[in-house]
């Protein structure tokens with residue numbers, strides 16, 4: 003039966019202290035746990051502990067071994083008779099880390115000979131390590147002792163502060179860690195093996211001396227320096243921006259190649275997918291450098307938003323994830339270009355979250371029920387959740403939000419909180435009722451915002467009517483209006499912003515304001531408007547909605563040419579490109595196409611737009627975004643139309659101009675990481691891609707030369723992508739060269755799989771099948787699976803959605819294989835079937851048959867079963 007939000011009950015039993023002792027080895031590890039239990043003496047619930055795949059070796063209560071009839075272990079619950087408030091329970095269990103392919107609980111990274119042991123506990127992995135009330139509202143004080151063979155496991159780490167280490171008999175040694183902060187089991191972690199480290203001293207703003215250590219295997223330890231710098235920046239930023247200081251004497255970060263997700267914020271011992279920690283110019287792209295910086299920051303920021311204040315239950319997941327994503331977004335915006343960061347985040351939201359909200363997997367940011375919590379680490383909980391925090395922060399203003407956050411942390415420190423607690427603190431600190439925003443957390447689906455403007459020439463007034471409507475979703479038939487903050491400006495026909503005068507405003511007129519639509523429909527009137535304006539709405543993407551405004555092409559082109567705000571300029575271009583796309587689709591190229599081409603070719607020629615922004619302006623919305631807008635999706639056709647649109651753009655700019663710009667940009671090639679160098683590489687890549695669409699005979703030799711002389715990975719991988727996608731004669735050699743050059747670098751090899759899996763078109767599946775036969779391919783490594791299968795099913799719509807349904811059959815087969823190894827990875831991959839209901843009839847039939855076939859299989863994991871069942875909902 004699914005777990006339901008409204009069925010929450012406070013725990014009957016709590017744990018005050020935990021003493022854990024590990025006797026670590028690769029094949030079998032034994033864990034002893036001593037729990038001091040607390041309960042309200044008047045309550046009558048028996049003691050029940052969670053435990054999965056545990057081999058129980060011994061059990062004692064208050065010092066006495068329990069008789070066989072005094073406890074029962076069934077269905078992953080251990081029930082014990084006779085426990086009282088203050089009782090001490092001692093259990094000893096055996097684990098099998100090397101056999102743990104699900105990578106949840108204690109497992110082995112790498113080979114049995116050379117690899118190391120580590121844990122992943124969020125959300126419910128701790129119960130795979132010991133018997134425990136495995137829920138985030140049970141917070142305890144941890145003492146952890148690790149014992150192992152010194153040669154095989156020279157490094158022993160756990161969360162908290164080090165509290166002694168020493169020798170044992172038989173070449174074994176031990177180390178102890180004590181965490182002074184109470185924490186839930188999901189934040190527990192240990193790591194043991196042969197690891198190297200880099201370290202740095204750090205003094206917090208409030209005067210604590212901290213040792214920062216980053217750990218990795220010997221062959222990659224020289225790629226950790228960038229992460230260390232990023233960590234220091236993140237720590238300083240959180241001190242400055244939120245007054246949050248680190249709170250232990252050590253902060254450990256560990257890199258592993260075997261990890262189900264991005265990274266994990268275990269208290270004092272963050273564990274990272276190597277993909278988000280390692281970086282060096284020879285093998286990391288510019289995008290990857292930025293990802294490392296943002297994930298390092300994200301996990302570090304969790305120390306307050308997640309660890310010091312944690313979640314009452316997993317329905318509140320966005321309390322820590324949405325908030326922490328928002329904090330990371332603000333940090334990255336401060337470290338890099340703010341408009342570019344916003345563009346990246348909004349396009350991610352549209353690519354990953356809007357489809358979730360629009361299909362059978364739709365769920366509110368605070369879901370009402372789940373059967374497998376791992377399936378709810380979604381773009382909705384993370385990315386839409388961050389948008390909700392952004393709306394609140396915008397509403398309160400910088401200082402008001404800081405006041406609210408201070409109160410939130412002060413009130414809930416050491417506690418397990420709810421989203422209500424969060425809104426209450428933000429509101430009360432500002433004498434405001436934010437209660438209405440709670441509705442955003444409870445309602446799935448992306449609101450549609452309709453805007454209509456009317457100019458009254460005689461009165462010199464402009465009336466903007468806003469209406470909202472949220473379509474019903476599979477889980478909710480009834481939807482309600484939400485508070486939608488709409489940031490806006492009005493432009494005159496020369497592209498200048500107008501001063502805004504509204505009834506309610508007495509202060510000096512600004513050129514930008516925010517109106518809040520909190521009913522179905524409302525009209526906002528602006529006075530003293532000298533001429534019919536062009537509205538720029540939802541500036542900075544002030545709410546996660548779909549704007550339906552009957553802008554005409556000329557109005558969008560005006561914003562694209564003149565809006566001083568980089569984000570909105572990009573947004574106008576995206577909307578204009580979408581109109582142009584619709585014209586092409588309907589076989590009627592017209593004003594929009596012409597306006598888009600005209601504005602972009604001018605901006606290209608004039609060269610006054612910053613390079614990275616220009617690269618983004620020259621990129622139309624993704625195929626996934628356009629598929630979202632259609633009722634009978636034909637991915638091959640969308641791909642062809644998008645190519646056609648880009649070809650027209652390239653032609654309008656002109657092969658000559660593109661080539662010249664390419665040569666100028668290529669002349670400055672370097673591996674430097676500063677923003678200007680990154681921007682230059684990004685624009686160069688876009689120019690090369692456009693050129694290749696209309697003049698492959700010119701572009702391919704340029705790409706081949708770029709591949710050969712690339713000073714860094716961004717240029718090398720970019721060139722390889724162009725060669726592969728245009729089926730260039732030079733492609734095979736570059737492909738083989740890359741394979742060999744990076745044979746020993748897993749992350750670089752992942753990109754080799756990905757770049758090939760993403761080559762669009764009907765031939766993609768055969769290429770993927772061929773790549774699966776590469777000796778480096780394995781279903782056992784999540785990064786490798788993502789790099790080939792994930793890239794194919796998620797980022798190659800025209801390839802995956804092959805008209806004959808072969809892509810679907812392929813995915814189904816792999817899902818079943820993967821599910822037996824790693825249910826979390828299988829379930830995540832299965833979400834690629836989301837949206838099949840809106841495919842054109844042929845593909846729809848094919849997809850449905852395949853998904854129903856998977857659903858009918860016996861023995862699926864709870865993870866995969868839930869996704870497949872949900873995806874099938876009409």
Ligand code: ZN
Nearest residue numbers: 300304323326
């Ligand atoms: Zn997180």
